Amino acid sequence: MRASRFFISTLKEAPSDAEIVSHQLMMRAGMIKRIGSGIYTYMPMGLRVIRKVEAIIREEMNAAAGIELLMPLVQPAELWQETGRWDKMGAELLRVKDRHGRDYAIQPTSEEVITDVVRSEIKSYRQLPLNFYHIQTKFRDERRPRFGLMRGREFTMKDAYSFDRDLAGLQASYQIMFDAYVKIFTRFGLKFRAVAADNGAIGGSGSHEFHVIASTGEDALVYCPSSDYAANMEAAEALPVAAARGAAGQALAKTATPDTVKCETVAALLGLLPLAQTVKTIALTVETESEGKLAKRYFMLLLRGDHELNEVKVGKVAGLAGHRFSTEAEILEVYGTVPGYLGPIGTKVPVTVVADRTVANMHDFVCGANDAGYHYTGANWGRDAAEPAIVADLRNVVEGDASPDGKGVLAIERGIEVGHVFQLGTSYSESMKATFLDENGKPAPLQMGCYGIGVTRILGAAIEQNFDDKGIIWPTAIAPFELVLCPMSYDRSELVKEATDTLYAAMQAAGVDVIVDDRGLRPGAMFADWELIGVPHRIVIGERGLKEGNLEYLGRRDTEASAVPLADIVSFIQGKMQP
Structure with missing residues (x-):
């Protein structure tokens, strides 16, 4: 290629709306041009990088027995309605109507379409396993598109879908894809980490995320430097800080704490008390409807004062699916006081107390007294407060926590998610009646896996990891x-x-x-x-x-x-x- 015959369009300064380094440098290097909110034209220089990323993906997918096809960008609403995702996806799913008034989705992913293909084509266990993939445009109507290709609305993704006869087959296919992803990201020349993850809205039983390591990454990655343990913050297990509860050593005392609604200010007011000795309360409400009547159940979540709530973990606690934060009116009704002074001792009406593992093992702790302007000091389980109804892992881990595998302590680094592999199981095949005949001639649901790589997101992630004050530093394998x-x-x-x-x-x-x-x-x-x-x-x-x-x-x-x-x-x- 001769530069005089190619299109090179560099800028001295990035546009004012380019917020992060990768967005700024891609705009300055003439790799992308913005044509609308979260929508970009891939210019010739940027497209060369995309094509190299795609080529590596194709080579490794084909080597792992993936079969390429191409599914449509526009998908009938009926397929999405079969799985219930037409409603569950919310505003992120772009819905359109054709001239006849029929509903369609602009695909953000293709589980429904590939399941429809397979249920009409696969009849016998002898046709399994199968793994189909495609590299296709996707659209997700982000509420606030930003960061260029990192969080745009239109993007390119490689998504693959495996189909197996049983759980063992699914796990084998999953491992093949996991290994293929390791090879793909290694070939890209990027520093990356695979971490255990939560499946989220896509459903299923197990998953891993692949993250490009970058100090500017949005995601916190938890790992143990002395073992193979790794998980994202949502899925990382937090062990109790103390292995067992200590004996009570203080008397319960109701102490005046005027205008101190945060644990930090309470600890300071009480004579530089360690923040780790305080307990904070988060009030939740769960609404259920039965025979046309709305019922409310109230939950009190307890965390150590210096720990942060992990909402993904909360949603998995028995009874807390579909929870919301309690309103101030509900808090006044249940606890008899304003937020900031809530605690497990003396609520006005019964509540379900859910204590984080660390809190369940605390003694002589400080908590709200359910009376504005007062906290209890020297509080102890059993003596002063009933034992928690539920003890669960509710918090984000922190650097230095014990690793769940018992092989060291945890460290945290930042990453950018660029790939995700899921064990979906039968969540889609059952709802869409995708079955095959097993060895005994009986119908059985297909076991399904799903595997995605954000092709265009790789560009942004690679730059966030590889740049200096002069510009981008591409790894050789994906350089334009x-x-x-x-x-x-x-x-x-x-x-x-x-x-x-x-x-x-x-x-x-x-x-x-x-x-x-x-x-x-x-x-x-x-x-x-x-x-x-x-x-x-x-x-x-x-x-x-x-x-x-x-x-x-x-x-x-x-x-x-x-x-x-x-x-x-x-x-x-x-x-x-x-x-």
């Missing part, structure tokens, strides 16, 4: 070009032009993805463009070096250029191409 040739005075020096053209042809013959900058720019402007774009390898061709038999090589991460003999340059670059 592997090598750029920068001739000095290409249009004025016959020696430079001849050497450049010869080297260009040699690199092409050696299989190197090379571009030669024949635009006639001054060196500073030329170098700045390629540093911004992030091409990982650069060769400068100048008259002085050629007369000495050398060329100048600079890797994108190098601080100084090095001279390479002209006779060795092709093999030298081939060596640099190795992962």
Whole structure:
């Protein structure tokens, strides 16, 4: 490729609406152009990266016995209604009508469509296992699109779906896909981590997320440096800080704490009491309807003062599905006081107390007294407050917590989710009646797995991990070009032009993805463009070096250029191409 015949459109400054580094650099490097909220045109330079990402994915999916097809972007509402997701997906699912008034979804994912395909095609266990995949445009109507390709509304995703006869088969297919994802992200040249995750709205029994490690990542990843344990914050198990409850050592006392509704201010008021000795209360309400009547049940969640609530874990506690935070009117009715002074001792009406594991093992703790302006000190379970009705893991882990596998302590780093694998089981096949005949000739539901990679999101994540003050630093495997040739005075020096053209042809013959900058720019402007774009390898061709038999090589991460003999340059670059 010659730069004069390609489209290069770089900017000195990023648009004002570009919020994060990857968005800024992709806009400045001319890789994407915004045409609407969360909707972008992939410009030629950015599209080359996307195509390289897709090629690696295809190679590894095919090697893992994946079968490629292509499902439609526009999907009939009836399929989504079969699974109930037409209503469950909410406003994120873009719904449209055709000229006849029929409802359709602009697909955010394709579980319903692939299940419909398979239920009409698969009849016998002899046809299993199967794994279909496609790389297709998706649309999710994000409430607040931002961060460029990181949280846009239209994007490209690879989604795959496995079908098996039993749970053992599903688990085998899941492991094959997990291993394929490890190979894919390794080939991308990115630092990543696979973590156990919550299945969320998609359903199913087990899943892992794949995250590109980046300090700017939205997600907290929990791992044990001395073992294989890893999970995202939503799924990471938090063990009790104390293995057992200590004996009571203080008398219960009701203490005045005026205008102190937060644990931090209560601890400070009580003489620099450790925050870890306080307990905070979160009031929840669960509404149920029976025979046309609405009933309410009230729950009191208790966390240590310095811990944070994990709402995903809360939703899995028995009786708390569909919970909401109690209103101030409900709190006054149940506890007889305003928020900030709630506690497990002396509520006005019965409530279900749900204590975090750590709180259940606390003694001599401080809690609200259900009286505005007062807290209890020296509170103890059994003596002062009834034992919690439910003890559960309710909190986010913190750095230094014991690892659930007993092999060390936990650490936390930031990551950007770019892939997710799910064991869906029969949640879709049962609702859509997708069955096969087993060995005994009896119908059985298909066991299903789902596996996604955010193709266009990879670009943003890769940049968030790999950039400097000059611009992007692409890993070689997914760079728009592997090598750029920068001739000095290409249009004025016959020696430079001849050497450049010869080297260009040699690199092409050696299989190197090379571009030669024949635009006639001054060196500073030329170098700045390629540093911004992030091409990982650069060769400068100048008259002085050629007369000495050398060329100048600079890797994108190098601080100084090095001279390479002209006779060795092709093999030298081939060596640099190795992962």
